[in-house]
Amino acid sequence: MQNTINDYLASNREKHLKELTEWLSIPSISSLSAHKEDTIKGAEWLAQALKDIGMENVELYPTKGHPVVYADWLHAEGKPTVLIYGHYDVQPVDPLHLWETPPFVPTVREDKIYARGATDDKGQSFMHLKAIEAIMQTQGELPVNVKFLIEGEEEIGSVHLPEFVEKNQELLASDVILISDTGMQEKGKPAICYGLRGLAGVQIDVKGAKGDLHSGLYGGGVQNAIHALVQLLDSFRDENGVIQVDRFYEKVEPITDEEKKAYEALNFSEDELKKELAVSELFGEEGFSYLERTWVRPTLEVNGVWGGFQGEGIKTVLPNEAHAKITCRLVPHQDPDEIVMLLTKHIHAHMPAGVEVTVTPFDKGAPYVTPYDHPAIQAAGRSYEKVYGVPTAYTRGGGSIPIVATFDQILKKPIVLMGFGLPGENFHAPNEHFHLENFDQGLRVIADYLYEIVQSLD
Known part of the structure; x- marks a missing residue:
């Protein structure tokens, strides 16, 4: 048959x-x-x-x-x-x-x-x-x-x-x-x-002055929306990839010894992955292997950033708007709605002065x-x-x-x-x-x- x-x-x-x-x-x-x-x-x-x-x-x-x-x-x-x-x-x-x-x-x-x-x-x-x-x-x-x-x-x-x-x-x-x-x-x-893993995503919209401003006349005296957004995005993770959002890891359970041994038995080659991706080093939370980082640990990643002048050459302005999309991959017991709430709270707490911010939830999945x-x-x-x-x-x-x-x-x-x-x-x-x-x-x-x-x- x-x-x-x-x-x-x-x-x-x-x-x-x-x-x-x-x-x-x-x-x-x-x-x-x-x-x-x-x-x-x-x-x-x-x-x-x-x-x-x-x-x-x-x-x-x-x-x-x-x-x-x-x-x-x-x-x-x-x-x-x-x-x-x-x-x-x-x-x-x-x-x-x-x-x-x-x-x-x-x-x-x-x-x-x-x-x-x-x-x-x-x-x-x-x-x-x-x-x-x-x-x-x-x-x-x-x-x-x-x-x-x-x-x-x-x-x-x-x-x-x-x-x-x-x-x-x-x-x-x-x-x-x-x-x-x-x-x-x-x-x-x-x-x-x-x-x-589950998913929680948001869009961040930063609004500064009523319009783009001349960087010679106003630069150094008025908040630049892109600088404000960059400062905010930098607050999400430390240099070791550990997410700094309060209570983000609260419900994350540690990997079991059984799972850890099972992943090790797969003989996954991080060196081969680096060659395939053409990168000199991998990156992520210290103390975890690549498989653990991508399978059983939560993440927060910036997926897109835009704002300001995008055309050929240069335009000397202070952009009045800047935007970013971020998504988090979630592990068991993390609730997408709760994570969006924690992200929103973090964003409002870390937004620099001189701009307003709007947070819009997008994709969510347990x-x-x-x-x-x-x-x-x-x-x-x-x-x-x-x-x-x-x-x-x-x-x-x-x-x-x-x-x-x-x-x-x-x-x-x-x-x-x-x-x-x-x-x-x-x-x-x-x-x-x-x-x-x-x-x-x-x-x-x-x-x-x-x-x-x-x-x-x-």
């Missing part, structure tokens, strides 16, 4: 890549209003693709933002139901000049497909459609019941999905939730992520951790091992998928984070790409898992 499925995937590879190219060509950037119609187009393309592989009850559910795409196939009587989650929206492409090829003109180079969304998350979500297509075309039916829930707002914090999930618990009822929006440990080494010995997760590990031929690592992820914690809190079912991306694939950055080796292998893993999960949950 598996050989038949694998043969189908191999013989239809070019067709599948052509379809993926069509989907990646749609600039479904959820955060930019200029791409609202493109985002809807991405949802409509997905809905048709779900119909084409034999899914039923395909529907675009409206939200206050971008629509949710739902579909199902529920004819495996007495068998488990798998809810497959993904997202069809993508990040903005700036800075555009750093892309070697246009971000929405998918290009294959060195067995990698380059495009925005190639790995996060269109490419990985698409794999579930093609794995199911292969089973349907070769076996005539699925071994499990399947539901799809693909949203269009993950890259802006899944703003409206929690309300949808709360109102549609019966529609989304399942035995396990399957998500491919994470990564592998490294090339050839699969990993299942059993924990994700952290998530699940026992990695759950049968549904162990079944995924076995499917990885069959295809890749090596043991599966169990890791935490440094990133955030805000809706995961919502699924955990509302649907209360095990969540399997079965990712196929690699750390260096530039998701959220120019030249995002997806290794086609993992596209091919991942299709086989997903198809195998839909059979493996039946035995695990029976």
